[in-house]
Amino acid sequence: MKNVRCAKCTKCGREYEALPGITTCACGGILDIEYHYDYIKSVFSRESLARCGDYSMWRYRPFLPVEPDSPPTPLRVGWSPLYRADALAQALGLHTLYIKDDGQNPTASLKDRASAMAVVKAREAGADTIACSSTGNAASSLAGNAAAAGFKTYIFVPSRAPKGKVAQLMIFGATVISVDGSYEDTFELSKAAIDRWGWYNRNAAINPYLSEGKKTVTLEIMEQLHWQVPDYIALSVGDGCTIAGAWKGLKDLYAAGFIDRLPKLISVQAEGCCPLNRAIATGEPWTPMEENTLADSIAVGVPRNADKALAAIRESQGVVVNVSDEEILAAMRLLGRTCGVFGEPAGVTGTAGVRKALELSLIDPDSSVVSVVTGNGLKDTANGIRAAGEPMLVKPEMGALLSAFGARDIRP
């Protein structure tokens, strides 16, 4: 990998060769992949990218830590649509808003970007089995991408994971262990099992390549915006890996001369589980919180990638904002009705945060904002119904229809 310099510990600074099976530093710190930007500049530019016919995350290979001869993964991950959301912007009182619908990925979440990367690195490492713990989306994306590439998977999910995500795992043929406990319990059991059986480790933060896959979301956003940098990029935050990856992509583009300034991040967490935003707001080190939110994908009381995430928010001079479950459900309705985008609760939390940040005057209404929808609402239809209600049930007769409309004051 001529483009990769090393894997460097974010805590002690120790450098490691970027071998495919590396995990964390001897000191316990998270590793970060570092690049030779001069080399990347010599082989990659906006112009060469514009000629690339591969509309998937692999169009950004010069920015990715994979061997030149590593084949891409079978499922088509990335190049999700970026919609200009004028009706929603108007509803929020915001000048310019774009929605990046990353629920439009093969297994219906942004996590496909990380899992596709994990599959490539597992193959480079010579593994045949991959394991992870997850609140759901990392799991289903790993199961799907691994199945398509011929890998076995062992997957640990907390028993609260929504049915849609569990159905995906089972269909993809993973060995699924539903853990009767919290996400933290689930993570610890997966760690013990991975240590015991030597499976390739796709646990976020532990595996430094995953955020490199996730960063393709901001590489795409910037290319889709024709390199016009927005003022803010809003993301829901749980484990911290996604926002860390998003920031890494932006910094890569800046370092390689693809963009000439950096946007600020808007880090959105649920009020019932916001350890990272609390750390930023108080200036204190982060401490664990309970996991009290219906947004299961970001209900992470002990974030695994706190260091990278906090650094990203601070470096970008970002904004932190917490939203209630009611505000999350309202954002589901708003996105559906104005954009035709159905996001899962954690998926729309970023958009809920944009609304809240405007209400709290944390951002200027004249700003331009990109809000990333990180997962599809079909993964969690129970909360979809909770957000939007049940339909009217009528007998198949016009009289019944007229009285149902009358009772609801519907006047066609």
Added chain:
Amino acid sequence: MKNVRCAKCTKCGREYEALPGITTCACGGILDIEYHYDYIKSVFSRESLARCGDYSMWRYRPFLPVEPDSPPTPLRVGWSPLYRADALAQALGLHTLYIKDDGQNPTASLKDRASAMAVVKAREAGADTIACSSTGNAASSLAGNAAAAGFKTYIFVPSRAPKGKVAQLMIFGATVISVDGSYEDTFELSKAAIDRWGWYNRNAAINPYLSEGKKTVTLEIMEQLHWQVPDYIALSVGDGCTIAGAWKGLKDLYAAGFIDRLPKLISVQAEGCCPLNRAIATGEPWTPMEENTLADSIAVGVPRNADKALAAIRESQGVVVNVSDEEILAAMRLLGRTCGVFGEPAGVTGTAGVRKALELSLIDPDSSVVSVVTGNGLKDTANGIRAAGEPMLVKPEMGALLSAFGARDIRP
């Protein structure tokens, strides 16, 4: 529309001007849009298409019945992935198999192609409200595409529609009427309401433009195969509109010189509801059937587009095959485990039919086949779990994990 000649009745041959609001012929027959292929040839070729940067269904505009100045719909519909499925082909004993995953559309089904077309034609007709009846996917795709484009929708679904599809409708802000009856009852109530209130009609078969949208699936398949025509294209069949549209796309390509031969269609229905396949098999006119299958999207006892569908199957010298619910569930597992593709029951019915057609020696194992997955399994997770089972539940302790593995004979 210089490319469109007229709308012609498939029953009596009467021709109509292709106005945006046309429905059926005075004789009751279904209309079919006819084109000026000489004009299309003069403005469109494989080479001009290869230079098109629009990776959505609208890249085929010269083949589509829309005004030149009609803007495309906001959601990105089409250009779903076509996967070469070697592992699945091997499992089935088939030489060459491709899976077209049309569950990778904005509202997660092939029906987005028809609904995007309906939204464009409704706008051309000056309407502000669109209505339809549907087993689910036409409804959710209409609701999503219409919401994004600023239209109101009234949607009639049978009360058996899966929760995932209903959740989509509600989130997209449709007025949803859940009809306590069969699909036929639902259709008749929607028809009465559309007549009464004058909404734009998105009922399949009634609106002749919808199959023109759906045909983009075969336009894409052929372009993605670099115009190498497969021996067969397999599709699940309910109302008949999808297979009719698929055939129309192939005939368009042939008439305009993009391909030099036509594939045969494999029409797959559920054993419990197969009125069209029964008509082909017996050579008798079709007659209604009960709707006995878990594949809700193709549980159509009174198909609305029987004429076009039967003509398509016959013209292509196609194969008909019926599959049991168990064979549908088995196809869900097979596609998930070998391809990482999670389809809903009706979505995988085409693939179940390929397997059955091989078992019955209806097709040669040396054939090349494209099987279209028409909808995402996340729309119907209850049947996903039914197909693949529940995960093991364990306490967060290694001892509990070891005994759970032992009980299931899992040896990592």
